[in-house]
Amino acid sequence: MKKIVYTIAFLLATGTCVQAQTQVKQSKEELADFMLLENNLLVFTVKEAKGQYIYSEQRGESASTRKETALNAGVINTVVGRNRDNNELFVYQKNGRNEEVISFYTLKDGSFEKTGERPMPKLRNHSHTLGMFLSEDKQTLILSAELGRSRGYDDLYLSKWENDRWTSPKHLGKNVNTQQPEFAPFVANDSLYFTRKDAETAYIYGVPFNQGQPEANPVRLSTAINMANTYNAYYRKQEDIQTWISASTDKAFYYAYVLEKPVVEVIEEVEIDEAVVVEEVPVPELVVKKKADEPALVLLNGFNSVRLGLEGISALARFLRDQPEGTALVIKGYSDGYGPAEAKDYVSRNRAVSVKQYIDRYFAGKKFVITLENEVKVEKGKLHRKTEVYLMQ
Template identity: 45%
Template sequence: MKRIIYSAAFFITIAFSAQAQTPIKETREEVADVTLLNKELLIYTKKEKDGQFLYTEQLGATGTATKEPALNLGSVNTVVGSNKENNEFFVYHRRGRKDEVIAFYTYADGAFTKVGERQLPRLKNQSYNLGLFLTPDKNDLLIAAELGKTKGYDDIYLSKWSGNRWSKPKNLGKQVNTRQPEFAPFLANDSLYFSRKDGEAAYVYAVPFKAGTVVEQEPVKLAGNINQENAFNAYYKKQGEQELWITADNEGGYTAYTTGAEEETYGSAFGDNYSFEDAVSTSQYPGTVAEMKATASEVKSRKADLQLLYGFNSLYLDEAAVKELDAFLENQQDKARIYITGYSDGKGVKSVKQEVSRKRAAYVEWYIKHKLAHKNFWILSDHTVLDELGAAYRKVEIRID
């Protein structure tokens, strides 16, 4: 059986959050860990029949998943830490039974460059799983494994770098390590974060931590939306003001979540010189709203004249869709009445789905008013959350009257 690496990754600082979560990736493939780089590039680990590999994917852009050759130098690979100050991130590679390393990479202009590596400490791991987190200074290595006198299944240990070798891993003590498996460790702001199994479920915990000491306080289960009940919640991290984690449900679905402002999370083919406030602040052209609302239901019952599809949870159209929208609208008569409906599918939290559908419609309305102002269109927009799941239901529909 291939060893699974439970890991933590990029640019981590810690906080507890009560913000609503936003799904940024959903899959039925087995994924472990997800990282958001430069607010637009997802890096995640996927388990396959011949190992575990790193993939990248442009946020909100379907069909962009890439298995990165530069980051997959072993049969098992995963991101295990970073140093924001020198633009490095750290990747574990299992290249052979006695050849396991943590390699150091930089990322610039779309390319990954390896700048060094360090051998992993020799571990007599009795578990099929291994979890690692390396601190930014590369001196403290958290290990989730079953070593020596375990407290029960996978425990969390600390090994320190002394200039040319790793110290013997030290068990963090019974407050952290129970008879349930503990995994996915990472450190931030003198706090330790990890996940703990509970039957078939798992939940994220936090506890104050000072390197080199046994943890004396009892860990606290994170509150808010992060720990969904009766689900597998893990790989929590925080990048700036944005939190990331994965929740797996009992039906085989994996969803990566984030918290934070959606308009800051996704790139737009419309350009950078506008905000959501711009999109909703411009009032409807005078004298048209009441008249258009009177016929809205009738118009919406017709087949859409144009349907624009979106990537999972994306708020913006890609460049190809924008070109399609431009061509379609340029062929319409000046002062035509345009009815816009934004849709979200049924996946996710109700409040988030409503916001996604609303913002999809609002951004398209903004675009038409500002980029095609010479056409003097009359515009009415609306939004709907659908019960159905899938790419066909993440869309904006446009009808001309």
């Protein structure tokens, strides 16, 4: 027998080799601990006046939002981990000072069913907030709190489940913990991720994490996730999907984002008899789309303004209506040379973000694949205060 191998590679999901950053949720209420479960089910925490509660929503269907009664057994509730293999969700629930547990739930037929619970470690937390992450095997708990050895505000600590109880929380050291608040911990693929807050801005960091110890200095994640001069937190990573929450420093709106990679598949093997004459089938080439050399649309912004005026919005709407569903777009924001470096960087980034937010709100049904770029120009003047839209070819 002779084996002939046909290799057929194709792109799923996006149709290009560009990572797609997608806004999937916008809220005036404070969002926390957002994650994407199976079957495109979004689960997120909303901080409300009378408590903190967990909601779910089918991705792309804002009308499907519902408060998950089963998960909200406390006044304070938040998702603190999961086990994908067992389809389990771990939820922290608090009703009083000494009434707090981590409960375990299984998602079955669209509903969450409680399967067990575990007590919380005894803490003397001097902070008004408490954050945590529970590992998939339920053996390691990373805490964000202000305990006895805090270096400033909230720090990160580690506790182990041993002999049916939690060990005393261990401070993760000065490489991770600073005089600024560290919160929203998460562990994946031997890396610890967390958010560090500085005044009204916050950025997500990562550090190698081996046997409960950080092994280097934390590094801030890329600007694809950490938009400059904003609040970024609650990072989660699972295979080729990354999720997090961002907000402007005034916290007027919170946005939940998903960053996805296209999937390259498939290798098919076929065995045939040597006597059979086989016509060789050529392997199709991957079609990799590239950004067009010239913008398809140029939109002018006002001085120091990140949002478009009525004329710009009208031009953008006409352009988008003419594009077929699934079109890949690059949105690039610019700032001219006036002002300090941080302000120019902020304006250039958020001009692109503002256009994307408009598309997500009014043209979500067209399922555009969007990539954001930005550039600060040396030149000064109104012609360099702009946002460009490019087609991928």
